[in-house]
Amino acid sequence: MLDNLRVVLVRTKYPENIGMAARACANMGCSDLVLVDPLNLDLDKALPLATAHARHILESVRVTHGLAAALADAHVVFGTTARTGGWRKSLVPPVEAGRMAAAELVKGKRVALVFGSEDKGLENEEIQMCGQLVTIPTAREMSSLNLAQAVLVLLYECFRQSQPAGHAAHDQVAERHATHAEQEALMANIQETLSAIDFLKPQNPDYWLLPVRRFFAKLDLRRSEFNMLMGICRQVRWIAGKAGKNTPDKNRQGES
Structure with missing residues (x-):
């Protein structure tokens, strides 16, 4: 049901959290787990927490250098954060993120859920790569969740709100959607x-471009529209x- 959903863990510190995240993926039918620059990748420590049911996810885990590589073929990206304000605006709760993700999955899009490191979360540069930002409401006294717990909460909402497999097929073959890499090229061009x-x-054009990024993240951008x-x-x-x-005109990848 969540075949096109990808869980991306950025700079994880503890292999045990990788194992528990893999188990959460197995619980919710998601088999695509990507690690970005893990600080301590020890599968021997991760496996007991994953259990035998998620062993295949750990054995097929993909490791990338930098978040952009993990998102290049994704169409829709949700980033997670416990902090608010500044770069972290227009946050949606898990139930809304699950609804949005399920709607994109049923169209055949590849959706990525991005989680930052256990102690610092995602950097501002990584936040920019995420079309939507999700925060999980908690008691004010304890706003920080364990990484694997956060993964499970988001995956559960995606699983719960996904359409039955029989409803996922397209009636017609649709034009492909713009990938994350193409969307990033477009944002650089627009900037x-x-x-x-x-x-x-x-001064700080990346910050002032954020509302434009959020606007485009709401669009169902196709390749022809990208061009x-x-x-x-x-x-x-x-002009x-x-x-x-x-303003020297530069050749850009994917422009036609």
Whole structure:
């Protein structure tokens, strides 16, 4: 039921948490577990916590360097955070994240759930890569969850709200969705274009671009629309250049 769902653990410190997260994946029918730069990858310590039921998940776990590599072929990305404010705005609760993820999964999209390290969570640069941010409500006195507990809560909501397998098929073959890598290329192009027309503040443009990122994360962006937006950005930069702006047009991957 959650075949297209991926759990991504970033800079995990304790192999036991990897094992418990793998067990949570097995409980909810998710077999795609990716580790980003784990600080201590010891499968001998992880296996007892995973139990025999999740052994196959640990044995097939993929390790990447950097979060972008783990998300390159994903279409929709949910990041998790216990902190709020600043870079962490427009947070959704697990029940809403589960509903949104289930709606994307039934379309055949690949959805990624991203969890940060046990002590520091996700960095601001990693938060930028996530189209939606999820926070799990807790008692005010104890806002930090164990990593594997957080994984289980999010997977449960995705599992609970997923459509039955028989409803997941498309009536027609649809145009493919823009991947995360393509969306990141588009965001870089939009940032350069908005800077060229003085729409973005020169101080900390990544921060001021966040509302634009959140807006695009709500769209069901297709490849043809990605190409169209890339072309619009290129044309706007060309016009800005004619007006005296220094905006060299750069070839971008995936632009046609």
